[in-house]
Ligand SMILES: [Cu+2]
């Protein structure tokens with residue numbers, strides 16, 4: 001079945017990887033880099049958690065702690081959560097899902113990868129020159145004070161490069177989805193993962209340039225004192241916050257929409273039922289992308305922004321609840337009367353439901369003005385966005401990784417390890433972050449190197465949880481490594497998916513498909529039949545077909 | 547005797563809204579009610595989400611006795627509109643409840659003439675100049691008396707947070723921000739900084755002392771009086787030293803520039819035809835960038851005069867004292 005060449009064996013040597021324009025290889029290289037970023041960000045997180053074991057801190061100095069949480073945030077956001085699903089998994093599956101040979105602009109794709117590498121290298125360089133302690137939000141005047149060294153300039157440039165990488169990826173996906181769909185594949189025959197990436201692409205193209213401009217202005221302000229953001233030169237620091245969140249709030253949807261896309265794929269395949277309410281799910285992605293542009297001011301409710309601006313931003317923010325709720329109910333309805341197969345990807349998705357539920361609902365507390373004012377910049381916010389960005393996004397990322405792993409590598413993974421990782425991560429995650437909600441509600445501010453005695457218990461619980469979470473991630477890593485070394489050969493379609501990537505061998509050949517496929521309904525499973533665990537699923541021979 | 551339902555309800559409340567800090571301001575209760583509303587709405591939806599997830603997994607999981615899915619519709623517009631409408635309705639409820647409380651949080655009662663306190667954030671401590679001149683590292687207020695904090699920062703952004711008041715406000719360099727509240731319970735409560743400001747951000751703390759009555763406050767205010775220069779004294783001194791008095795009278799008579807007597811809080815016409823209100827931010831701008839808004843009837847003649855934050859606060863205090871003074 002897997003006779004002959006595949007994309008992994010097509011071309012040998014390091015150059016055949018580093019200069020490849022094959023979207024699959026680029027996806028794999030992204031995956032490697034992103035996994036490394038997750039590891040790096042995770043190490044910083046563990047230092048933070050251990051430092052907070054005691055109220056007085058004590059593991060490292062306050063300054064070192066401040067650098068740790070800054071680097072944790074910056075690396076996780078710019079190098080893991082934002083690029084994670086689109087760049088690593090999107091690159092691999094988007095062309096496959098539309099039955100194409102590659103993305104619309106393969107060379108641009110390679111450029112985008114190398115811009116990302118450049119960004120990552122600059123982040124590491126930031127570390128080498130002593131790190132930065134500005135918080136990932138880079139608020140001036142603090143971040144642009146003249147006493148701050150080279151680190152901040154390197155970091156700003158790094159963000160700039162990573163941002164361009166993200167824009168180019170978005171352009172590529174949108175063009176691919178528009179222009180390269182298989183014959184017979186209409187817009188409403190697209191897998192929902194593609195709708196999600198399409199909506200993400202819109203945000204990447206419209207919002208990310210603002211980030212680029214913002215960090216560029218920050219750079220110029222720092223070097224030439226133009227008087228844009230720094231009050232001492234006549235600038236306005238709150239202007240920076242507007243620019244920054246004009247990008248960074250939509251960026252939250254750059255992170256969560258692809259995650260929702262994965263959930264839509266996995267929940268349908270593992271319930272063996274068409275996704276419930278395809279159009280509502282597709283349109284809610286677009287609605288989230290659009291409303292997402294209009295809510296940035298909710299990060300500035302206590303910045304001195306006008307009362308009426310606050311009221312409007314609050315209302316628009318609360319509206320995001322509606323498309324999110326629609327998606328959640330539609331996913332649940334997909335499981336109704338289904339045939340639910342509890343394999344690893346599905347277990348991750350089930351834990352996504354609970355965690356995204358909490359993450360989304362606690363967003364209401366922060367969108368509503370009366371409660372945001374006390375909760376703003378406390379651990380409640382920290383817990384909220386970790387529920388969304390780690391709980392929901394990272395868990396969906398892992399779900400997608402287990403789901404497409406056989407396709408990417410041609411190897412199955414050990415199901416028991418997969419299940420163990422999902423359970424450990426779910427438990428560890430909740431033990432880590434639920435206490436942070438409580439601490440925040442009681443009034444513990446974020447970014448504190450030391451804290452009041454009364455929060456010790458909650459902080460220790462959180463640290464214990466983070467160990468479980470780390471253990472879960474190590475088990476997942478172990479599952480993948482073991483799969484590469486001794487995993488069983490993967491069939492073309494191990495899960496019985498109906499989207500086109502399952503219609504080609506695992507791993508796919510260099511050109512993706514031997515014969516260009518025709519569009520099919522992505523969630524119609526009636527044309528598939530389970531052969532065996534080893535051989536996976538096969539198309540049912542149509543009556544009268546040759 | 548303890549009844550089970552009470553116990554259950556009690557522990558549920560403790561798990562949620564009951565888990566808030568003490569309430570010590572007039573808005574704390576309102577905030578907690580909104581929190582409670584959100585908590586129970588969230589709890590309800592979590593029960594729905596997790597409940598259905600578990601239920602479906604148990605009933606419909608693949609097992610030897612269940613070999614495939616049952617037929618069921620792949621969409622239902624009515625159902626989907628129904629579950630879009632519920633969150634929409636709830637959004638309106640939440641928005642209304644929260645916004646009503648919010649207005650109470652940012653506005654003092656009309657006509658209540660709050661006590662003004664000038665607050666200065668700086669790395670890594672707070673400074674409070676109370677009405678009447680007393681400066682202190684702690685904030686002193688009186689139970690039941692409305693207070694208006696006017697916040698400034700001399701370096702980076704800080705944020706003043708009193709969990710027991712449920713209030714927070716950033717102090718932004720280069721401008722003044724406001725925060726109003728009425729303390730309701732005597733005692734002292736921590737003041738924290740919630741905007742990251744560097745090395746000792748986490749120890750940039752102070753306390754707010756809520757005096758049980760005016761007499762107790764006055765006794766505190768009288769202690770060590772005459773030590774440091776008060777803001778008003780700073781203002782009077784700067785007004786003379788920096789030559790403001792050459793162009794501005796303090797008795798209402800017009801000079802090269804408008805008199806500063808009685809302008810505080812007034813609506814004024816500027817040359818563009820717009821009206822502005824004379825408040826601390828307008829005064830700051832008039833001093834730092836005099837050309838930005840020009841009082842109608844005057845020339846753009848005032849030179850920008852570099853004053854530090856404290857001097858500006860002093861001028862503000864001085865102009866305020868001339869509101870309807872002698
Ligand atoms: Cu936001």
Ligand SMILES: [Cu+2]
Nearest residue numbers: 739741743747
């Ligand atoms: Cu601070």
